[in-house]
Amino acid sequence: MAQVETVRGSIDTSTLGRTYMHEHIFILNTEMQQNFPEEWGEEDERVADAVAKLLEMCRRGYAEQMVLSHDANCFFDWMDPALKDMMPGFDYLHIEKEVLPYVREQGVTEEQITAMLFDVPRRYFENVSTY
Numbered sequence: 001m002a003q004v005e006t007v008r009g010s011i012d013t014s015t016l017g018r019t020y021m022h023e024h025i026f027i028l029n030t031e032m033q034q035n036f037p038e039e040w041g042e043e044d045e046r047v048a049d050a051v052a053k054l055l056e057m058c059r060r061g062y063a064e065q066m067v068l069s070h071d072a073n074c075f076f077d078w079m080d081p082a083l084k085d086m087m088p089g090f091d092y093l094h095i096e097k098e099v100l101p102y103v104r105e106q107g108v109t110e111e112q113i114t115a116m117l118f119d120v121p122r123r124y125f126e127n128v129s130t131y
Helices: 030-035 043-059 081-086 094-105 110-126
Strands: 003-006 009-012
Touching: 043 094, 094 110
Parallel strands: none
Antiparallel strands: 003 009
C-alpha cells in the first residue's frame, strides 16, 4: 500500500481513518461578509445553498468523488484568544458536531458520508506520490 506523511510520521493509506481534506464549495467568513456583503448574503442562506448542492450531488451519485472539509481549527498563533469566544463552532470537530447531523437529517446516507470522509481521501493519497 501507499504511504502518506502525517504529523506523526508515515502511515499506510489502508490505516487512514476519517480524513478532513482542505477543499472548498464556498467560503464564508467574517472578512468575506464585511468586504463583499452583496456577493455573499446571509450566512444561513449560504449554508442552506451549500447543503442543497451537496444533497443534489449525492443524489446524482457523486459522493464517491467528493470530500467534506473545512478550515476550522483549534489555534491561530496570530489571533487574539479573546476572539475564540466569538467563534464557538470553529474547531476541528465542526463537521462532526454540526455538519454531519444536519446533512443526515437532510437525507445524506452513512454510506455517502463514509465515501466522502474515508474512501475518497484514501483513494487520493494512494494515488499521489510523495513530494
